[in-house]
Amino acid sequence: MTPCARCKLIDLVSIAALQRHYQTVGRSDVPIGYPHHATYRELRDSAKRCPSCALFYEASNADERFPNKPPIEEDDCVRLSAVTAKQWPRYILEDSPASAAALFGLMVEVESATSNSSSYQKKLDLWVPYDSPDRLASDVLQRPVGPANDTTIISQWLSHCNGTHPACRKTAPGIESVAEDNMVTLPTRVIDVLGFEENGHQPYLHTANGSKGKYVALSHCWGKAQVTRTISSKLGDFQQCIPIDMLCKNFQDAIFVTKSLGFQYLWIDSLCIVQDSAADWESESSKMARVYNLAALTLSAANASAADEGFLKPRIPAVERSVALPHYNGYRNLDGHYYIAAALDDFSKEVDSAPLSTRGWTLQERLLSRRNVFFGRDQFHWECQEARWSESTHLLKQESSDSGGDMSIWRRSLYQSANDDAKVFDVWWALVREYTKRSLTHGSDILPALSGIASIFSQNIHAAGNQYVAGLWSHNSDLARGLLWKSFGRTAEDQHKIRAPSWSWISHQGRIDPASNNGATVIIEDIDIQVELSGQDRFGALRSAKLSFTGFLVAIPIIKRTGPDYQDLDGKQLYVYTTAVLHDEKMHQVGTGVLDEPNAPIASPTYCVPIRHHQRGMDVLLLRKLAGSENSYQRVGTAEMADHPRPATPALGSPMMKLLSSAEKQRISVI
Structure with missing residues (x-):
């Protein structure tokens, strides 16, 4: 099929001019866009014969963000509008005034005949060949994406980064420097x-x-x-030869890319660590910060959810999935051809929402790497200290998406020692929140999989005597904050194994919400933490940890579970708090809490220990007493006790204060 006459006459120059005019005028009552078919009916009929109309056409609303748009009517008109670098937030580019008005794609809009609103919108990509005339190349920013086994663009990115990005040569605190010739140990x-x-x-x-x-x-x-692994009995053989055909597909692809980029050496966790040696695993896993930070480049298999998939997956050639249309300059002279195609997934979808970004270990692998290349389903993407690039836009920098923006902030914090420790702690807890949304195959990896990041953070905290203990920092105010994390409900597979200590977020396999840094005053005193490590890595796995402090302990007469009734939609994942209300013996409400276990029986009595107080009241830990112990407890949740008379009258005083008035200071141990 060849494009219809109407599609051959699409004028990109006019489309871009209309977009600029609309943005300048800023009037919502002016119909936006370039007229295409007069009605949706005409578009549907033409789509049977015209390949470009077939790309424009959808049988229903094509924008998944707005599923409840008005139904499409037969007489609704079809318009085309520009998707520009300035208009499309993820693609704001640098250092080129012209680029802000250049085209990334087209937005197909079916506009209601009865109201000034769209029935649907569909984004399509525009691209032109690398050898296009200068004017056309400046009007359209995207270029064709090559086959998955063509690493030319990665070589160009790496060369450009090595030559122009001084920040990407800098290693994290405590890591050896890179030599002038880029050699490292x-x-x-x-x-x-x-x-x-x-x-x-x-x-x-x-x-x-x-x-x-x-x-x-x-x-x-x-x-x-089945991941290819080095075990003790194979170590000698592997030191002589690892037959390429015995390797899983991800490893074969990684070797191909390593060779094609001109490198001799490749590091893969399951091959470079002896997997059945606890001593070797503990020693080598403690070096993750160094391994990824000193790598010249990290190959991130973003699109592969398992080792046997491979990440160099076949792509449909750009020309085959596109429709070529003539481009005319301002004098209506033919000035080459441009191509329209279904939109490729962008950095956000192919990296931030990829299978790789759901795994716990890969958070520190991404953050610690000075340079990353991500192998998406549709295209390659690059991320380093100074730039973010995608294959379809070559060397044009992209503005960070929301989650990617967080990554940039977190990465900078690894390299910049803040004058204010509170800012460092804020970044740490944001990282922990992200980390706990991810999955670990082995729950025992929860500290080792974060140890590289923790080791770098420890270099950036100035407080004297501050120590890393079970995922928290021992600095007085931040330790209090660290104890007050809120738990979202566990999934069924998490229930079988709960890791001590109960007072740390590492005891909960699933997302947590850290407490805020609200300037509260710490109430507990004489804090002591006894930690027994599993190995030599002070940031690694624990055998046990016990928290002791002096504080006020009081029994809560009545706790009623009210949840789950607090929901938080994070991306496509719905998280639910298990909430509870705290009452005194007269059924006066004294606080609201979040329980760690959604289905566990509520201990009677349940105790509370005020950890810090602030303008709204007090933040407390909820504890249950361990059987057969004098003063040992286990955390079961956290709560806020409001310091105001509710529902009692002011004359009666605060129910919370009445409840706490009988408490005496004592030594408390939490395990």
Whole structure:
């Protein structure tokens, strides 16, 4: 099929001019867009014969963000409008006044014949070949995406970054510097992808022994597939040869990319750490900050949810999935061709919402890497200290999406020691919130999978004597804040294993909400934390941890579960608090709480310990007493007790204060 006459006459120059005029005038009563078919009926009929109309046409509302738009009527008119760099927030570009008005794509709008509103909107991509005339190349910003096994664009990104981004040469605090020739001390083991003559140039496991070199690292999802692993009995064989055909597809793809980019060495967790050696695993996992921070580049298999999928998945060639249309200059002379196509997924969808971004380990792998290339389903994406690029827009910087923007803030915080520790703690708790939304195959990894980030944060905190303890920081005000996290309901698979200590967020496998930094005054005193590590890494796994302090302990006469009734929609995931109301013996409400376990029986009695007070009242821990102990307790939730008379009258005083008036200071241990 060839495009219809109406599509061949689409004028990008006029579309862009109409968009600029509309933005300048700013009138909502002016019909926006370039007329295409007079009615939706005509578009539907033409779509049977015209490939570009077929791209424009949808049988129903095409914008998933607005599923409740008015129904499409037969006589609704069809208009085309510009999607520009200035208009499309994710694509705000740098350093080019002309680029803000250049086109990324077209928005197809079916406009109601009876009201000035759209029945549906559908975004399409525009792209032009690299050898297009200058005027056309400046009018349209996107370029064709090549086959998945063509790494030319990655080489160009890496070269540009190495040559023009001084910040990307800087390593995180406590990590060795990169030499002028980009050489670093190699990790304990790396995969030599070039091999040697005697082993048929097959990859093998190279023991570095402190030697220098350049290497890339892989960030990937293991999934439920059988992952190729180094175990003690295979270590000797792998040091001679790792047959390429025995490797899972992700690893084969990683070796291909490593070679094509001109690197000799590749680091992959399951191959470079001896998986059945607890000592080797503990030692090497404690070096994650160094491994990813010193890598010249991290290959992030964003689109693969399991190791056997591979991340260089076949793509439909750009020309085959597109329709070519003639482009005319201002004098109506033919000035080359442009292409329209279904919109490719962007950085936000292919990176921030990718399978890789649902896994716990990959948060620190992304943040600690100085340079990342993400292998999406539709295209490659780049992220470093100074830029974010996508394959379809080559070297044009993109503004961060919301979650990506957080990543930029978090990454900067790793490299910049703030004068105010409170700001460092704020970033830490934002990171913890993101981390707890992610999944871990092994619950015991909850501290090791964050240890690299924690080790860097410890370099940026100035408070004397501050220590990292079970995912919290021992600084007095932040420790109090760290104890007051709120728990969202556990999923069924989380119930089988609860990790101590109960007072730390690491005891909850699932999303938590950290308490705010509200300038509250800490009430508890003489805080002492006894920690027994599983190994030598002070940021790694624990055997046990006990918290002791002096504070006020009081029994809550009545607690009634009222939830789950507080919901939080985060992206597409719905999280639910299990809420409760605290009463005194006269059924006066003294506070509201959030329980850690949605289905566990409420202990009777349940105790509360005020941790800090502020203008609204007090933040307290909810505890249950451990059987057979004198003063040992386990956390069961957190609550806020309001310091005002509700529902009692002012003359009666605050029910909360009456309840607490009988409490005496005592030594309390929480495990």
